[in-house]
Structure formats: structure tokens, C-alpha cells
Amino acid sequence: MRLGNAAILNSGLNVEERNRFSRLDLNFAFVILALNLIGLINLYSATHGLFSKDKMDLFWMQIAWLSVGWSIYLGITLIDYKLFTRLAYIFYGLNLGALVVVEFMGRTALGATRWIDLGFMRYQPSETMKLVMVLVLARTFATRSYDKGMSVTDLLLPGVLLMIPFILVVKQPDLGTAGVLVAITGSILLFVGVRRSILIFAAIVAVVSAPIAWNFGLKEYQKNRVLTFLSPGRDPRGTGYNSIQSKIAVGSGKVLGKGFRKGTQSQLEFLPERHTDFIFSVLSEEHGFIGSVTTLGLFVILYLMAARIAIGARDKSGALIVVGIFFYLFWHVFINMGMVIGILPIVGVPLPLLSYGGTSLLTTMTGLGLISSVAYRRYLF
């Protein structure tokens, strides 16, 4: 911030402009930009390999998405985030509508119905639902206080708000996204505060219902994924293949990596989906421990900055928005990296800012824009 101010003082802007500009959290933007850059370099490698001739265009598409993403980021920064919380229920209704449309006429990819073809892009409503969930909860909790934490009746409203989209997403079926939806909502509830007795009860219910869900709730391939995660040798050609090849890719990167576009695992097509869900394994293979930890470090810096912004927020809804989006980012990054390095089962969750994908990128940039908007309106000293 201080560096930014110094630069602006000499920039010849008038006081008001100077003020407006100085309120932009430039450091926050720089960290995002750094991750974008790493993402692009890495995506270039992942899409310009020997067997990826058909994917070359995706790199340029991603650049196009990025410029759209940054426009959204700046646009939202300048809009008061209160507008979004005010409209939260309208967003929620529209998004539910989109999920229902997907249910009936969405396009199928890899066996699951997830998106609507808009012509210029494939819109994946389950992805935006995560953000809308944050907004709806921020709106709900901004006007409420719970001294001893939420009671069962307090949980009723957020519970219903979660269950409707959750069921629609599970039906697609997209267990990964549904899981993230639960994780984000759960995190926000915990953040706001839940009574201890309820937490203990929920833990017991989870333990008891797990076997039931296992036997009746999960489809065969979903069970397979979990089983394979527990022992990858079980089905090395099917679901285990990705997991094993990904671990080899990450490990073979060693300290410094094999170098840009020299990752044999990724370039020789051992890794499926390497430009989307497995993008981090390309990075780990080609840039090693140093590259991976640097990237993770940038994400951690982004989290810490977000937490600071939340603390400095003008009001409760601002703080809740920032915290919600922080959870959104946090869970995505953790689940994706965890899957790539083999500490979590394989679920279709993209890595924010690094994976290829229009919806993911635009949603992330929208979320970051909201954080930036809260930062723009915090108290300055």
C-alpha cells in the first residue's frame, strides 16, 4: 500500500482521483496477476505438447477469458458490494433456474450433464452457484447475531438454501462440485458460529450415515474412486491410472523440475485432463518443488491478504463476503492440489486461476473482484 501511495503522490493526479486510485488494493491485484502469469506459462506448456495439437487454441482462449475476467474484476471493485448482497436472492433464484435447465437440456461431457451451451462459451451453473451461495449466506447472516452460536432452528434457513442446489448438482452427477458447495457453506456456518451440541450431534450423524450413504447414495464409479484412492493399485488402468501418473509426474519434478515444456509425463500424454484438473501436476513436473511451493505460497499470500481485508471490512456483510470467497478459493486449491499429489481422491475440481476453463476463471475473478470491492470500501487510516 505504502509503495502504491508513494507512486501516486508523484503522478500528478488531483486529490480526488488520487484518493480513488489509492484505495485500490494494488498488492492484492499483483498477487492475482502473478498467479495468472504462472497459469498462462503453464497452460502454454500443457497445450502445446506433442499430442495436444487440438488444444493449442485453448491457450489463446484463456488469454481472452483473462481479459474478460479482469474487466469484471475492475468493474465489480467499483460497484458497492452491498448491491450484490441486496440482489443475492435474485441471483440465487436465477442460478437455481439455470441448474434446472441443465437438468433437462444440458450438454453432456464425460458422462455428466454439467453445462449449457451459450454459443460463445459453455456456462456451468454449478460453478457460479458456489459464489451465489456465499452472497446469500452473507446477506442472511449480516443482520443476525448469535451469542451462543446457531441453534437448530437458526440452521433451518441456511440448510434449505444449501439443500436445493446441492440435490440438483448431485443429480448431474457432479459429486466434486456438490462437495465443494457443502464445504463452503459448512465453513461459513462454522465461521458465524454453531452451538457445540449441534457440532457433536452432526459428527455422530456423519459417522452413522456414512455406511448408508456408501451403500445407497453412491454410484459404482463414485465408490470406485474412493476405493482406488485408498489403494491405487486396485484398478491401475481405470481410475487409478490418473492418480498414479499424476504422482509420478509430481515426484519426478524433484527440486527444480524438468524445465518448461520438458515434462515427459505431461508432454507424452501420460496425464489425462492435464490442461484442466491436473494442471498442477504439469507445473510440479516442469518446475519442481521450488515452482510448486512458490505457487502455493502465492495462494497463501492471497489468503492472508483476504483475511486482512475481512478484518478491515466496513460491516458484517463485507466481512462475510470476503470470508466466503476465501473459503471458496481455499477449498478449491486444497482439494485440487490434494488430488494431484495423492492425498485426496480424484474429483473434478479445477485449480483457480491455473486450470483452463472459462466458467472457472470468470467465477474466480468475480469472487476476487468482490473481495477487492470490500477492500475498496474499508476504513482507511
Add this chain to the structure above:
Amino acid sequence: MSDFLQTSEEEAKEYLPRYKVIYGTIIFCALLIVGRLWFLQIMQGTELRQFSEKNRVKETKLPSPRGLFLDRENRVLVDNLPGFDVSIAPQYAKKLDETSDAVGGVLELPGRAIADLVRKTQKRDGPFRAVKIKDNVSLEQVFKLKLLRWDHPGLAVNESILRYYNLAENGAQLFGYVGEISREQIPKFNEFYQGKFVFDQGDIIGKSGLEETWDTTIRGRDGVAFVEVDARGREAPGENPNYFGFKPLPAIPGNNLVLTIDKDIQEAAYKAMNRHDSIGPRIGGVVAMKANGEILAWVNTPSYDPNNFSTGIPPQVWAQLINDPFRPLRNKVIQDHFSPGSTFKPIVALAALSEKIITPSTLVNAPASLKFGRRLYHDHSKTGHGNINVMQAIELSSNIFFYKMGISLGIDRLAPYAKLLGLGAKTNINLTHEVSGLIPSSEWKLKKFGEEWQPGENLSNAIGQGFVLTTALQMAMAYNTIGLEGRVMKPYLIKRILNQDSKVVQEFEPQMLRDATQPNEYGVVIESKSFKTVKEGMRRVVNGERGTARASKLIGIEMAGKTGTTQVRSFSADEIYKRCDSRPIALRHHGWFVAFAPVENPEITVAVLAQHACSGAVGGAPVVKDIMMAYFEKYHPELIKAALEKKGKQAVKMPASVQEEAE
């Protein structure tokens, strides 16, 4: 931080204790990931690096061999041969210039060019894609190259499957050729087949002819192999369970096609077209069909060698093919339609008989010319033919007779008969690029040109000029119907589909489309006695004293047919009587000859279109005669023998060759 807290708004304050939990979670999860990365990249890094570099097990595609094409006696027409190609993997070729020189020495190619090719491709595709240097390397070269491999890492000799066309130029347009799927085709094919077949870069697909239309039947299913690649880039496909215990999946070879083609007749047809008489090798198409619709031979000339396509066609050969004015790549039997000329006359005769305009014995005056409207229509005979009946009109190919039929019939009464016999519509023989030809009507002309049908056009169309257009295959179909006295048989090329164990997957039977003597959807019926009358006229074309094709009489069998000559362009008065072979080849007339034999109980129909071959009698009939003779020598040698013996008794001695065979 504390000064923040005191001044922040009251409401948000209640969350402050929670941020400690958030910081804790961030740090915990980050450490977890860093720890795992440490474990994989630092502790296990060396092992996993070695694994990834030295003992790669990669899933690769095992291309399935395409099904063979067999003839009706199961003789192989299109085969698969083991081939070899040479490639260099830039990733491992540390001494690229030396390697290129060494390879160039063996392949007799400049080393510099090879090195440039590798560098150029590497720039585009990255270092991991092996660059193919040459396809179809000879065994001797393979041996030399394999020795070189030890000193030149990155050099590889790969086995491949080569599509081999046993008959080479013969039938190339029918069998078609194969090639690599193009980049634009990949998404289209994958969309079309919806996962039934999955196409990738480098896959071989049928690009024309039967290879194209039967592609999905004969392509089989690719298998999966796990190939271990060592640090020097040498691949070793292993049958043994590999590191992960992945099991290879064998390729399933494609189904074989048993064609209706008879290799002997096919070869005879090719020879008959490429004859060396005063006119020279014919340009055009010929099709021989059994009476039940089975195609026995299908030849187009000039032709090309599809084997060139299997091994990557040299650019100069390709340029030559597409610039050839006589279009060797075209399947002229179905892809080009022409005016049928006088070969249309028997169909007009059938219409006139059926419409009761004439009876078999009606005599019509056929002078040298006929005035209609303000125009004088000429016959090709300067003297005229006098009073003739319909059989004589066919035998002599009288234009005036058929002009008069055309005037009496009018196009709209004629057209249904032509269509009934199979003209003016696709035969649906399941080959790409088939054209439908054209049988005009007054309604068609009004729609197409917005003009009324002119009475004068009845004349030109009645002798197969004007708008009428047909393909050679349609003519064969129509004449076969005349021969069978009404049964319209569908021409077909595939007898049966066999799987790899030679079990029959599907059998194709002859198919009668309709019977022209019975009521049908064309609204007209031809009585069998009309067919008999026309057949008699056509018999005389070959066997009569004055028949236009009397020079092409068969030995021992009576053939019935009709000649046709169509103008490439009209000539001025002083040019018209010039000798044909004194004209430049592109200005010579096209010659048709279509015939079936034996007359009474036809077994085979042959249609030939000989472009720029002067006339049907000179250009077409000898070709048909040779094909017919080849057929009867193979299937009814006793008929020919008996005829020769009879002749021998009369003329004292048998020809030497036949005598030898008899002994």
C-alpha cells in the same frame, strides 16, 4: 492490528476470534501440501524421476489391420503387407547431423534435408514427437538401419501395415485408397460416430471407393499396447505384465469383404480397355454385370496406382493425376454422365411399341433426311434406309425412324419408360460421388429453365442427344432388364462380409427392384413380346448382315447390343466428313456399346463408354466383345469349343491354340 479493532464498526467485531482459526487452517493445510510435495519430490524424487525417464510405460494404440477385399472366388484383391518406416526422435538424437547423414546414406537421401526436416518438425511439435523420415523402406535398408541404431540414439525402424492393391491401376477407382485422417475430419468423424469409433491424429481411413464407403465395416477396432520406452528412445512393446500390471488389449482386425468381382473378368476388362488397336488405349469406364445384378468387373481408364497413396504419394505424381485432362481419379462408371446417343434407341422402341404407335411389323419410311419445323434433320446414312420396321431400325441405327417415334411419343410419354428401366436415377450401389443422370420431361424443363418444351427437342432426345444423360452403370442396368425381359435387378458389389474366422457376418442376395411387365409405380408396363421384338433388333446389331456392330460377333454365343456415338461438339460442314482419327483426340466422338449375352437367356451385361474413341462400333464394341469372350471362355468353354469344332469341320482346321487346349 489492535488499532484497527478499536475503530472498526461494532457489528463485524464478533467475528474477530474466528480469524485465528482461519490462519491456523491455512497454515495447517499449506504445511500438509508442502510436506507431501517434500515427500514426493525430494524424498521419492530420484526414484520417480528415474521411473518417469527410464522405464516409461505408455499406452499406445495398436492399429487394427483393415479387412481384405476378396473376389467372388476368395482371391485377394486388396491386401495388407508388413511395411517398415524410419523415424528420428529429436529428444534422443544428440548427434542429429551425424545421424541424418548416416540415414541419408542408406536411404539415398541428402542428410542435410533430413536434419532440416527433423529440426523444422521439432520446432512445431516439440522434442517428443518422432519425425517420420520415410515410409515403405526396403528390407535391405531395414537391415542396414537396424545396425545403425546402436550408434545413433533416437533412430527407430517401425513396423507398419501397408495397404496393398494387387491389381494396382486396375479397378483403382472402385477399390479406392486409404490415407491419414485430416485434422478437419477428426472432430467431424468423432461427432458422427458418437464414440462408436474414436479417431485420432495419424489414423488411417478409407478416402475413396469401397475403402471409403465400407470403412466402418473393414476398419476393425484398434487395440492398446503398453510400450516401454528406455532412456535412448527405443521402444519395446512387452507382452509381459508391466510395472502396474496393465494388460494389453489386442487389436481386432476388420471384416473381410467378398466382392462380386471376378478377378479374371476384371483383368480381361482392364486389358480390353488398354488395347492397342488403331484407336489406342480407351479413355472411359466399363462395367460388367451378371444378370442377377452382381458386378463382375469395373474398370476406369486412364488409372492410377493406389499403392502410391499407401506409402505417401510423391507430389509430382499427385500433380500429374489432378492435371490429367482425362481425369484418372474419377470413377467414370458412376461419377460422369453422358448423352447415351443411339444406345437410347432400344428404350424409345420399347416405349413406341408399348404406346401402340407401332407394331413389330409396322413399316416406317426412313429417308436420308427429315424436315421438321424449319429445320432439316439428317440421318448418318446419305442414302436413307427405305421402308423399315423397328427391328431393322435398331439394327441399322436409323435416326429418322426414331425421330418419327420421338415426334409421335413426345417426351412425357417416353420418359416413364426410361425411368422404369433404371435411367435418370441413382442405382444406390453404395459408392460415393454417384450421379443420377437425367431423363427430362416438359415439367422438368419448365421448372429448370422456365421455358416450354419445344417439339424439336422430342427429336434430339429420341436419339439420346439433347437433355438425356446416363451413366454406364445405368445403361448396364437398363439393358440387363431388356435381356431379362422385364426384371429390373439392382446392381451390387458386395457378396458377403466375413469376420476374421471366415464366418459369414452378412450375406447379400440378388434383389429384383420391380418387374416392368407388371403394374408398377412408374405407371407404364412393357409387355414381354415388346421386349422380344427389341431384343431381336439388338441381336441383329451384332449378328445381322448390316448390323452396326457386326465386326464384334462372338464365337459360339449370340450377343445382343446397341452401339452409340455422341458428339463432343458439332462440326461445320467441311469438317463433318473428316476421318475421325485425323482429328485431335479431344475432339473425337465418344463411343458407347452396351450388350448382353446370350440373347435367349442372358447371363452377363457389359456397358462401355469409350471417350474420344470415334464411334460405338469401333471404340466400344471390341472392348465388350473381349470381356464377353473372357466370361464365356471361363464359364462356358464348351460353347466356344463346339462352335470352333463346327467351324473347323467347315474350314478344315482348328486354330492352333484351341487345338493345344483340347489335347
